Structure formats: structure tokens, C-alpha cells
Amino acid sequence: MxxxxxxxxxxxxxxxxxxxxxxxxxxxxxxxxxxxxxxxxxxxxxxxxxxxxxxxxxxxxxxxxxxxxxxxxxxxxxxxxxxxxxxxxxxxxGGSLLSVLEDPENAFGLDEAEFLTVLQCVGQ
Missing domain, CATH: 3.30.200.20 (Phosphorylase Kinase; domain 1)
Known part of the structure; x- marks a missing residue:
């Protein structure tokens, strides 16, 4: 096709x-x-x-x-x-933040360092 x-x-x-x-x-x-x-x-x-x-x-x-x-x-x-x-x-x-959070390896959340990086970027 x-x-x-x-x-x-x-x-x-x-x-x-x-x-x-x-x-x-x-x-x-x-x-x-x-x-x-x-x-x-x-x-x-x-x-x-x-x-x-x-x-x-x-x-x-x-x-x-x-x-x-x-x-x-x-x-x-x-x-x-x-x-x-x-x-x-x-x-x-890398896709959107949502696609990162929906990745199966992140099913239980991001590790603390990654979470703090995301939070800092969102806060900016």
C-alpha cells in the first residue's frame, strides 16, 4: 500500500x-x-x-x-x-512527558532524580 x-x-x-x-x-x-x-x-x-x-x-x-x-x-x-x-x-x-510517563518501565513512577528534573522543568 x-x-x-x-x-x-x-x-x-x-x-x-x-x-x-x-x-x-x-x-x-x-x-x-x-x-x-x-x-x-x-x-x-x-x-x-x-x-x-x-x-x-x-x-x-x-x-x-x-x-x-x-x-x-x-x-x-x-x-x-x-x-x-x-x-x-x-x-x-523523545516524545511528550505523557509518553515518558506511560512507558512500561515507568509504570511505578520515575526515580527521584528524574522526577526532580521533570518537576524543575515544569516549574520553569
Whole structure:
């Protein structure tokens, strides 16, 4: 079966390379078409467009302004051919904090040193 791909002007991804999904969007591993840089692309679903357009744009602007080591960086907001907006973000190969906590080896929690590191990062 051939992989289904999607793209914006600068990024390309396979719909099979899903990193996660939530109530309003799915996130895919993608590559910059020229440089090959790995990124994460957040593609919004129909439910997300029930929010007023101004609210979405304000959220995009806020994400652009955030600059912290513990927060995934927003690189760009691009359009699919359908004019649907996608967020192009920093790729985090380690996954989310939730994926770390759900790892079977952490079924009984993190050891104290790891827990303190996570707590310090969340607190920042």
C-alpha cells in the first residue's frame, strides 16, 4: 500500500508518520523539502474550526512569541492546498512527558532524580 502524503509549500509528510493526536488536531513527523530538517506538523481537524478565527490567530501569535527551552518552538504557520492552517514546530524525538510517563518501565513512577528534573522543568 502506497503511503499517503501531504504537504505545504515548504514541508512534506506521510500520513503514516503520526506522532500523536488529540481532540482538535493530529501531529505528524515531517521534513523540510529543501534542507531535510525534521519537524513536527500539527494539522487541525474540523472540530478546531468551530472556534472563532480571531481566537485561532491569537493562539498562533502567542505561540510565535514563546521562547523557552522547555516549550516546543513554533517555526511557522503554513497552509495546506485547502487553505487549512498547519503549525510547523520543533521535532522532539523523545516524545511528550505523557509518553515518558506511560512507558512500561515507568509504570511505578520515575526515580527521584528524574522526577526532580521533570518537576524543575515544569516549574520553569
Amino acid at each position: 502506497a503511503a499517503i502524503t501531504a504537504s505545504t509549500t515548504n514541508y512534506l509528510w506521510s500520513m503514516q508518520d503520526i506522532l500523536g493526536h488529540g481532540a482538535t488536531a493530529s501531529v505528524y513527523k515531517a521534513r523540510h523539502k529543501r534542507s531535510g530538517e525534521l519537524v513536527a506538523v500539527k494539522v487541525f481537524n474540523v472540530v478546531s474550526y468551530n472556534r472563532p478565527h480571531e481566537v485561532q490567530m491569537r493562539e498562533f501569535e502567542m505561540l510565535r512569541k514563546l521562547n523557552h527551552n522547555n516549550i516546543i518552538r513554533l517555526h511557522a504557520v503554513e497552509d495546506l492546498p485547502s487553505k487549512q492552517k498547519v503549525l510547523v514546530m520543533e521535532y522532539c524525538p
